[in-house]
Amino acid sequence: MTRTLASTLAGRVAGPVFLPGQDGFEEELTGFNLAVRHRPDVIVGAREAGDVAAAVEAAVAHGLPVAVQSAGHGFSVPATGGVLISTRRMTGVQVDPKTRTARVAAGARLGQVIAEAAPYGLAPLNGSAPHVGVVSYTLGGGLALLGRSHGWAADRVLALDVVTADGRARRVTPDSEPDLYWALVGGRDNVGVVTALEFGLVEVSRLYGGGLFFxxxxxxGVLEAYREWTAGVPAEMNSSLALIPAPDGRLCHVRIAYTGPAEEGERLVEPLRRVGPRVLETLREMPYAECASIHDDPPTPMPWGSDNAMLRELDEKAAGIILAHAGPEVIVELRHLGGALAAPPARPNAVGHRDAAFMLAVLTMDGRPAPAEVFRELQPWTLGRFLSFMGHGEAAGPELVRTAYPAAHHARLAAIKAVYDPGNVFRFNYNVAPAS
Known part of the structure; x- marks a missing residue:
């Protein structure tokens, strides 16, 4: 059956089709997170939206599930069998400075949009790493570097081109198909494969940013000062704190991205400087095109495991729990939320837990699951999880996925899933099963 399917697809798609053991199969599988690897029966290297539709239609006709992969940052449940659609060849990016919008194909990276928008004084609401895929990042919520200033990237989505489980290509807007739009924006690939995304850009050409390394x-002392400091900063101040490995030990890295005047940013940051001597300081006014230097996330593929918690507050006791579990074998990160991230979306979507004050993420650098103890102890402060920072394997199980949404959101997602994907064709993901 597999060879028959591959032969059928090879005659219908513009991109390559791979079977296990063929040249290019293993290379096509490799995503950014090396701890996880799909093992499909067939890979379709999609070049255009028609390839995606053909792959979904053929898979369903053969009774096979479908997985999708672009850059491979957001691995959750690895595909065992079925058809994997690789969208990495679909890299088109178009920026319209008059409407301040961008249209991107399924495999585009955030760095491409930053580069295309910068000459017009515009920017996407990208995260800390420019090598992440635009579509999965945005549809998972899109916790932006400038989130407190401008909100979730998901809230800027204007339209989507998507292939649903019936193989039908649809153009979806909040007005044309509000339920499908709502489920896609925040539910990622649970109800279809997005082939193109249109979204609004923000006006920003420069910012005051960089890091304080202790x-x-x-x-x-840094965490206590940061906890007190974040209680009084304006929405224009975006920041995070991380305990990270370094060649000579570990560092406490405070990241700053301020959208107001540089001199005001200098004044606001001064209380953090008073904590103690810095090993390094990189704060400066910079073109927005250089924003990736703020977090300086590594661009090379690696294995990791992760988990996270959306915290309603960060009091002294919660901070103590975090420090107690910040061992040398993990990266611990706190991102300050609130500001525009707390605002309801103009176009309703599935992104929840908007009342969280902080997101705590814990990452291992060898692919092992993140230690569960810290999350158990922080349960009294926890609203739920943030979908895009969840882990893989057991950390992506249905009960944990449920915590990424308020109960009413999850129930609505399951109901919409039952309409558009009743057979759960799209199940190799942070899966929401169709309502029975």
Whole structure:
């Protein structure tokens, strides 16, 4: 059956079709997170939207599930069998400076949009890493570098081109198909494969940003100062704090992205400087095109495991729990939320937990699951999870996925899934099963 399917697809799609053991199969499988690897029966290297539609239609006709992969950052449940649609060849990006919008194909990266928008003084609401795929990042919520200033990237989505489980290509807007739009924006690939995305850009050409690096031995004082400091900063101040490995030990890294005047940013940051001597400081006014230097996330593929918690507050006791579990074998990160991230969306979508004050993420650098103890102890402060920072394997199980949404959101997602994908064809993901 597999060879028959591959032969059928090869005659219908513009991109390559791979079977296990063929040249290019393993290379096509490799995503950014090396801890997880799909094992499909067939890979379709889609070049255009028609390839995606043909792949979905053929898979369903053969009773096979469908997975989709672009850059491979957001691995959740690895595909075992079925058809994998690789969208990495679909890289088109178009920026319209008059309407301040962008249209991107399924495999485009955030760095491409940043580069295309920068000459017009515009920017996407990208995250910390420019090598992440636009579509999965945005549809998972899109926790932006400038989120407190401008909100979730998901809230800027204007339209989507998507192939649903019936193989039908649809153009979806909040007005044309409000239920499908709602489920796609926040539900990622649960109800279809997005082949193109249109979204609004924001006006920003420069910002005051960079990092303050402290020796990790100062971490308790830095965290306490940061906790107090975040309670009084304006929405234009975007920041996070991370305990990270370094060649000579560990560092406590405070990241700053301020959208107001640089001199005001200098004044606002001064209380953090008073905590103690810095190993390094990189704060400066910069073109927005250089925003990736703020977090300086590594661009090379690696294995990791992760989990996260959306915290309603960060009091002294919660901070102590986090520090107690910040061992040398993990990266611990706190992102300050609130501001525009707390606002309801103009176009309703499935992104929830908007009342969280912080997101805590814990990452391992060898692919092992993130330690569960810290999340158990933080349960009294926890609203739920953020979909895009969840882990893989057991960390992507249905009960944990349920915590990424308020109960009413999850129930609505399951009901919409039952309409558009009743057979759960799209199940190799942070899966929401169709309502029975």
């Amino acid at each position: 020796d990790a031995r100062l971490a308790p």
